[in-house]
Amino acid sequence: MHPQVLKPSDVTRLLGRPDLRSKWGRRDRTLLSIMALSGLRIAEVCGLTRDNVVVEAGRTRLTFAGKGGKLRTVTLPRTAADALHVTLKDFPGPVVFYSHSRMKLLGVRGGRKIAQRYFDAVGFEGWVHPHSLRHTCATTLLRVTDMRTVQRTLGHSSPNTTARYYDGWDSTDSDRAADKMNEVFNA
Numbered sequence: 001m002h003p004q005v006l007k008p009s010d011v012t013r014l015l016g017r018p019d020l021r022s023k024w025g026r027r028d029r030t031l032l033s034i035m036a037l038s039g040l041r042i043a044e045v046c047g048l049t050r051d052n053v054v055v056e057a058g059r060t061r062l063t064f065a066g067k068g069g070k071l072r073t074v075t076l077p078r079t080a081a082d083a084l085h086v087t088l089k090d091f092p093g094p095v096v097f098y099s100h101s102r103m104k105l106l107g108v109r110g111g112r113k114i115a116q117r118y119f120d121a122v123g124f125e126g127w128v129h130p131h132s133l134r135h136t137c138a139t140t141l142l143r144v145t146d147m148r149t150v151q152r153t154l155g156h157s158s159p160n161t162t163a164r165y166y167d168g169w170d171s172t173d174s175d176r177a178a179d180k181m182n183e184v185f186n187a
Contacts, residue, residue: 003140004132011036017118023090028114030083037080037155039137042130046111048096
């Protein structure tokens with residue numbers, strides 16, 4: 001079974017769903033943005049603290065222990081970085097994502113429930129899961145960069161793990177590749 005991947009328009013719809021008038025809606029948008037645009041696993045996102053956030057030279061990076069305890073550093077795209085900075089202002093404590101009910105660290109189960117609520121709200125019932133956002137990020141990155149970059153971004157030990165995302169490509173990817181070659185060789 002191939003990983004479920006959202007189209008860019010689906011990601012845009014999903015990220016537009018949280019109510020940004022509420023600090024909880026802004027928190028939710030940040031959670032979804034980091035997963036969809038940076039490829040972090042739900043457990044990695046929910047475990048973030050302020051100590052994991054580094055801002056230097058105009059870039060926002062997250063440094064954290066990923067799966068298997070491997071240290072990873074991921075640079076956030078501008079949309080996710082901007083959302084994160086708003087959330088850090090909304091919630092001034094040591095953790096990035098607080099649970100609504102107890103003002104403690106948001107657990108993985110709570111993070112999954114938040115994501116699923118938005119998936120259902122935009123009509124993705126049953127076929128999209130939090131890990132689908134990681135697959136979406138990987139597939140999108142493979143369309144614009146090389147496999148080694150994607151492997152490092154996702155924290156994969158083996159290129160074989162990253163290679164499975166190639167299966168999500170369609171004929172328009174081949175068209176884009178040919179167009180890029182035409183540009184390079186002025187054909």
